[in-house]
Amino acid sequence: MSLYLAFLAAFIWLISFLLPWQPWRTREELSAEPHHSQADLSDVTVIIPARDEAQVIGTTLAALENQGWGLTVIVVNDESSDDTAKIVQQSTLSGLSLINSEKLPEGWTGKLWAQHQGIEKVNTPLTLLLDADIKLSEGMIGTLKHKLQTEQLHFVSLMAKLRFSSFWEKLLMPAFIYFFKMIYPFALANHPKSKVAAAAGGCILVETAVLKQIGAMEVLKDAVIDDCTLAKTVKQEGCKTWIGLTHGVSSQRPCVELSEIWNMVARTAYTQLRYSVTLLLLCTFLMLLMYCLPVLGIFYFQGTAWILSLSSLAMMIIMYRPTLRFYSLNSAWSFAMPVIAGLYLLMTWSSAIRYWKGVRSEWKGRIYKTD
Secondary structure: OHHHHHHHHHHHHHHHHHOOOOOOOOOOEOOOOHHHHHOEOOOEEEEEEEOOOOOOHHHHHHHHHHOOEOOEEEEEEOOOOOOHHHHHHHOOOOOEEEEEOOOOOOOOOHHHHHHHHHHOOOOOOEEEEEOOOEEEOOOHHHHHHHHHHHOOOOEEEEEEEOOOOOHHHHHHHHHHHHHHHHHOOHHHHOOOOOOOOOOOOOEEEEEHHHHHHHOOOHHHOOOOOHHHHHHHHHHHOOOOEEEEEEEEEEEOOOOOOHHHHHHHHHOOHHHHOOOOHHHHHHHHHHHHHHHHHHHHHHHHOOHHHHHHHHHHHHHHHHHHHHHHHHOOOOHHHHHHHHHHHHHHHHHHHHHHHHHHOOEEEEEOOEEEEOO
16 A cells, blocks of 8 residues: 555656646746836726735835836725825825725625726726735836737736745745646646636736726626636636746735734635535645655655655655745755645645635635625
């Protein structure tokens, strides 16, 4: 039995390593080009939903001053209980307006409802959907616009660089991006004929006409994983989408404690599995087989099973290192991957348990219950 399981684990790792689209690599990347900071952005409107974002919204808006000229920015204050609205009103950013969100209707998630109200005010050809905690490097919007237009795309999204300051952030946040890329391979998501669709909701540049064509946010108003749902809806309309990594889009949101990361992952993990017990059990089996068994094999298996376990562990480490290198993190973190995977598996089970208790998702003081 040990030989069979060790062989199966090594076989799955080898297949993952040799997949033509190589989701573990970091080839899909877009860097901010500072010369685009002088670009004409009069055809772009930025929509920022903001709920209790007083700690970060000021920096987010200040970064938009270094993007180009003619930019329109709409901040939708989503019933904030802090000084979010006050800070927005004090901003010196030209072209900025503030909308106070109407009460959240039944059947909507808060972020999508805020974005929907902002999109109704857009009259430019392009719309940039930006999270309130996202800081853009100089010229990033112009770079996004250039990418979209020169490659005749309809939808461009960038995975924000997360914070890697605390121990828990360094341990878990790079893996969050790594696992996302393994679930949604960027090379496949960027291929027009592939059914795989992916987006990172923090930064999405999209043609406004496309948003109108799909019914804006109303068609996905209750989606928990709204970014990938939006990308899938856009792609199903025959539009070309692209997603990549970057250093020019940075999240300011801290996740210093394990509990903060745990809640962030648990918010959507079971949704990724489509609330299926079968998929949850399959996911559990594969995670234990691929990440935990090789470690046990190193200590307890012998002969061929030991060699296969060592091979699995080697491929596990090799495949994670490109992500660490991309974010200039010590490659030694790759040796913690079995522990990292175990924690993410526990977070997934936590997400499932919350769902079984009637909570589909929870964010910013709002609880979205199961039907």
